Every structure is written in structure tokens, then in C-alpha cells.
Amino acid sequence: MAILNDPKPWWQNAVCYQVYVRSFADGDGDGVGDLPGITSRLPYLRDLGVDALWITPFYPSPQNDHGYDVSDYRDVDPLFGSLDDADTLIATAHDLGLRVIVDIVPNHTSDEHAWFREAVAAGPGSPERARYLFRPGRGEGGTEPPNNWASVFGGPAWDRLPATPEEPEPEWYLHLFDSSQPDLDWRNPEVHQMFLDVLRFWLDRGVDGFRIDVAHGLYKEATLRDQEFAVGESASYDHASVNTDQAMVERRLTDEPMWDQPEVHEVYREWRKLLDTYAGDRMAVAEAWTTTAESMARFVRPDELHQTFNFSWLLAPWSAESFAKVVTDTVETFGSASPTWVLSNHDVVRHVTRYGGGEVGLARGRAATLAMLGLPGSAYLYQGEELGLEQVDVPPEARQDPAWLRTGDEGRDGCRVPVPWSSQEPPFGFGPGTGQPWIPQPADWSELTVEAEQADPESTLSFYRRALEARRTIQDAGDELAVSVDGDLLDVRRGSLRILLNCGDSAVDIPADAGQVVIASGPVSGRSLPPNTAAWLR
Numbered sequence: 001m002a003i004l005n006d007p008k009p010w011w012q013n014a015v016c017y018q019v020y021v022r023s024f025a026d027g028d029g030d031g032v033g034d035l036p037g038i039t040s041r042l043p044y045l046r047d048l049g050v051d052a053l054w055i056t057p058f059y060p061s062p063q064n065d066h067g068y069d070v071s072d073y074r075d076v077d078p079l080f081g082s083l084d085d086a087d088t089l090i091a092t093a094h095d096l097g098l099r100v101i102v103d104i105v106p107n108h109t110s111d112e113h114a115w116f117r118e119a120v121a122a123g124p125g126s127p128e129r130a131r132y133l134f135r136p137g138r139g140e141g142g143t144e145p146p147n148n149w150a151s152v153f154g155g156p157a158w159d160r161l162p163a164t165p166e167e168p169e170p171e172w173y174l175h176l177f178d179s180s181q182p183d184l185d186w187r188n189p190e191v192h193q194m195f196l197d198v199l200r201f202w203l204d205r206g207v208d209g210f211r212i213d214v215a216h217g218l219y220k221e222a223t224l225r226d227q228e229f230a231v232g233e234s235a236s237y238d239h240a241s242v243n244t245d246q247a248m249v250e251r252r253l254t255d256e257p258m259w260d261q262p263e264v265h266e267v268y269r270e271w272r273k274l275l276d277t278y279a280g281d282r283m284a285v286a287e288a289w290t291t292t293a294e295s296m297a298r299f300v301r302p303d304e305l306h307q308t309f310n311f312s313w314l315l316a317p318w319s320a321e322s323f324a325k326v327v328t329d330t331v332e333t334f335g336s337a338s339p340t341w342v343l344s345n346h347d348v349v350r351h352v353t354r355y356g357g358g359e360v361g362l363a364r365g366r367a368a369t370l371a372m373l374g375l376p377g378s379a380y381l382y383q384g385e386e387l388g389l390e391q392v393d394v395p396p397e398a399r400q401d402p403a404w405l406r407t408g409d410e411g412r413d414g415c416r417v418p419v420p421w422s423s424q425e426p427p428f429g430f431g432p433g434t435g436q437p438w439i440p441q442p443a444d445w446s447e448l449t450v451e452a453e454q455a456d457p458e459s460t461l462s463f464y465r466r467a468l469e470a471r472r473t474i475q476d477a478g479d480e481l482a483v484s485v486d487g488d489l490l491d492v493r494r495g496s497l498r499i500l501l502n503c504g505d506s507a508v509d510i511p512a513d514a515g516q517v518v519i520a521s522g523p524v525s526g527r528s529l530p531p532n533t534a535a536w537l538r
């Protein structure tokens with residue numbers, strides 16, 4: 001029996017569209033996306049059929065990590081607009097029936113945040129330094145970093161302040177990311193208070209939820225001891241290639257005094273209590289690259305966060321076996337909590353490219369998306385995937401990602417290229433400016449613009465729209481899943497719905513008892529499911 005007074009909160013089966021603010025839409029023509037640009041494109045998101053948007057950080061920031069280095073959590077960077085523009089965006093989204101999730105960055109601030117400047121000026125042992133993780137160096141004169149930790153972006157996780165007459169042997173500060181992103185010390189109650197105030201600030205402005213950056217990182221083992229390594233392994237966490245590098249997952253399993261400490265959950269209990277004081281099902285989703293399913297599930301205990309990104313599909317290779325395992329493990333892991341599904345975001349290689357690129361990669365990308373959208377829970381889409389965009393090989397002189405700048409590794413610029421909206425040449429309607437935006441777009445994107453794809457019923461955009469519309473009709477299918485694999489065919493029964501995904505190179509017969517095709521990711525004729533194709537049947 002349906003409990004009429006107790007509908008599911010909106011986020012439990014929402015489709016949430018990730019807006020990478022610099023690259024979605026440019027309102028003022030300076031080549032960088034902004035809040036008025038997003039507002040002007042909200043009708044597009046409504047028509048696409050998503051329920052919510054998550055906007056990456058738009059707060060004042062020197063932009064060394066493109067907004068993930070925040071210098072003031074309660075304002076808008078003039079590059080992106082003003083607080084009034086944020087209010088207009090939130091109000092317009094709500095008028096269109098869209099929810100708004102903003103990004104909170106609690107693990108670190110920018111080195112231009114007032115707190116860090118005060119800490120540098122105040123000197124060792126001061127309450128100002130105690131908001132961050134300052135330590136004396138090791139060795140004679142303190143010239144060696146306090147421990148052996150590596151930055152996620154390459155190189156040591158410590159930088160030393162310059163020597164001054166007052167501090168001739170200066171302290172070092174911890175930065176798990178770029179040297180301009182000093183880590184906060186969450187053992188300090190002032191840090192808790194500051195972030196509760198920041199959450200209140202944005203909740204009072206009407207946001208519906210928060211995406212929590214590096215949610216598993218806030219606490220470090222109190223001793224800040226050295227990390228242990230298996231023989232032959234280096235102290236580096238290869239963030240940019242997480243999508244393909246299974247070795248990273250294994251390497252991180254060895255010893256992690258800097259991630260996922262038990263104390264972090266107390267923070268989210270505090271935050272949950274605050275969120276629950278607001279009407280309207282306000283929520284939070286954790287970005288927590290934990291090493292085990294169990295540790296991921298801890299973030300979504302009933303008194304903690306509502307969701308955590310489930311990166312398992314994003315990490316899985318293209319095969320029916322591996323996807324079956326992803327679905328089964330996810331359901332087991334999340335138990336009664338609402339699962340999430342993600343194929344792409346601004347930190348990983350776009351999934352069409354991961355699946356081989358070109359026609360095959362696109363067919364696979366569409367198929368994986370359809371399979372994912374058929375599952376119970378909430379799905380996160382990344383801007384541009386609805387156009388079938390691929391990873392771009394950004395020329396070295398146009399690279400901007402601090403991970404690339406620090407290591408020369410692949411970096412993340414290639415999935416952050418501004419969205420093509422219309423016309424035949426860059427900036428493809430991205431904004432009113434002319435010429436290339438902040439990361440150059442490939443000259444041959446004219447067939448991938450929103451305008452071009454809207455006009456083509458076979459385009460990836462038209463497919464996404466149909467899929468999101470069809471998704472609304474299957475919510476009555478229930479949450480019970482039965483997963484099986486037959487050769488290359490992934491076969492998921494969700495109540496009366498059947499989700500089939502053919503990961504093989506040849507067509508397979510659609511089982512006789514599978515019902516009629518509701519929607520397919522590519523052309524299906526008769527009872528044969530082509531290679532690299534998914535379908536929902538009922």
C-alpha cells in the first residue's frame with residue numbers, strides 16, 4: 001500500500017546534472033562560464049529532464065584548482081558573478097522545478113583565505129596556526145618535511161613557509177592537494193563552527209543540498225606518522241587516472257593515515273542535525289574515495305549524510321561480469337540507504353573515451369548510461385555527456401590543471417572543455433565572446449552542439465531526453481533487483497522491469513519472457529539486441 005503522506009524525499013531517485021561552472025555557459029563573454037550563464041541555460045536542463053543541478057565551487061578563489069581553493073566561503077567570485085546572481089539562479093531553478101546543490105570544500109582552504117594569511121603572520125604556537133596543520137620539519141634545521149606523505153597532485157604533501165627574522169627555521173604546512181590548498185585541522189572546534197556557519201549561510205539562501213569535497217579527508221591520524229608502503233611503491237595517489245588505474249586502488253589499500261579516519265563521521269552527524277532543522281528535504285552527498293564498500297557505507301548511516309558517490313561503475317572495465325558485480329555489490333553495500341550511480345565527472349576521463357572512443361565508445365557510453373538510469377537510486381550526470389562528448393587532447397600550452405602542472409601526467413583538462421551550444425566554430429555559443437574559451441574547444445565540434453543534436457532524433461542528446469522521460473515511468477518498478485550474466489549479456493530484473501546490456505561484439509537474443517522494449521540505447525529490431533546496446537523491457 002502506498003503511504004500517501006510519506007513520499008520518498010526528492011533526492012532518493014533524482015537525476016542530478018553536474019555543472020562545472022567554468023565550462024557550462026559564459027554570460028559575459030570573457031571565455032569563462034559564470035552564474036548568469038547557468039541561469040540562462042536552466043530551461044535547457046528542465047527540458048533535458050533532470051531533477052537537480054550540482055554546481056562546482058563559485059566562491060572567491062585564486063582559481064589555482066579552479067575553485068576548489070576557496071578564499072571566502074560566503075561570497076561569489078566576481079569571475080562568476082555576485083551573490084545576487086546566486087540568488088537569481090536558485091530562485092529561477094526552483095521556479096522551473098529544479099533543485100540546486102552547491103559544493104562545499106571543507107578539507108582545505110586557499111592560501112589566500114584570511115585564516116591562512118593570519119596563520120602565517122601569527123607565528124608558531126598561535127591559535128591562528130592551530131586552524132591548519134603546521135609542523136616543524138625533520139632533520140637538521142628542520143629542512144625535511146614532517147612526514148613522507150605525497151600530494152594527490154604529485155610531489156610532497158608539505159610546503160615550508162619562507163624564513164623570516166622572527167621564524168628563521170620556519171614551519172611546514174600540510175596540503176594533500178596543491179601547495180595553495182592548506183589542509184585545515186578538524187581537531188580544532190573553530191573549524192567545525194566555521195563550516196556550520198557556512199552551511200547555514202547557503203541553506204538560508206535556499207540551496208537544496210551540498211556536495212562535500214574530499215569528504216573522507218578531514219581528519220588525519222593524530223600523530224601524522226609516516227605512511228607505510230609495500231616494497232617498490234611510491235608515495236603517490238594518482239588522482240587524474242583513477243578511472244583506469246586499478247593499481248591505485250590497491251596501492252591505497254596498503255596504509256592511509258591521511259584518509260577516512262573514524263572521527264570524520266562526527267562531523268557529518270553535526271551537519272545532519274543542522275540540515276534536519278531546515279524544511280524541504282535538504283541533503284548532502286559525500287565525495288569519498290574510500291577503499292572498501294563498507295567504509296563507503298559508513299557515510300550514509302541514518303544519522304549521517306544522505307548520499308555518497310558510488311564510484312564503482314566509473315572504475316569498472318567494460319564487461320557484463322564487472323557491471324554485474326558493481327550492481328550486486330552496490331545493492332549489498334548500501335542496504336536500505338539510497339544508492340547513487342556515476343559514470344563521469346570533472347576529475348576523470350569521459351566515459352565514451354574510457355569505453356574505447358569513436359562509434360564503439362559512444363554506443364557503449366549510451367548503453368552504460370541507459371543501464372545505470374534503469375536502476376533504483378539516484379544518478380549523477382556530468383555536463384556534456386548528454387552530447388556524447390569525448391575526452392579532448394588539450395595542447396600542452398593550454399593545460400591548466402594543477403595535477404598536470406605538478407606532474408605532467410594526463411591531468412583533467414580534457415574533460416573540462418567548455419560545452420558547445422550552437423554554431424559552426426569556437427566558442428560554439430558558449431558565450432557572447434569570440435574565439436576560444438579558457439580551454440580551447442576542438443574545431444570539429446559543430447555536429448556535437450546542443451543546437452545540432454536537438455535537430456536530430458538519433459542524437460545522443462535526443463536519446464538522453466527520451467531516457468530521462470522514460471525513467472519517470474519506471475519508478476513504480478520497485479527497488480528489488482535480481483542480477484545475472486549470460487555470456488556478454490548483463491540481465492537485471494527490477495520488479496516488472498528488465499534491463500539488458502549487451503557488452504559483447506555480436507548480437508544476442510532478447511529472452512522470450514523479457515516483455516516489450518520500452519527504450520533502447522541504439523537501434524533494435526525484432527528480438528535481437530545488437531552489440532554494445534542496452535534496452536529496458538516490460
Ligand code: NOJ
Nearest residue numbers: 065068177213214346347
Ligand atoms: C575533488 C574535486 O572533485 C577535485 O576537482 C579537486 O581538485 C579536489 N577534490 C581538491 O579539492
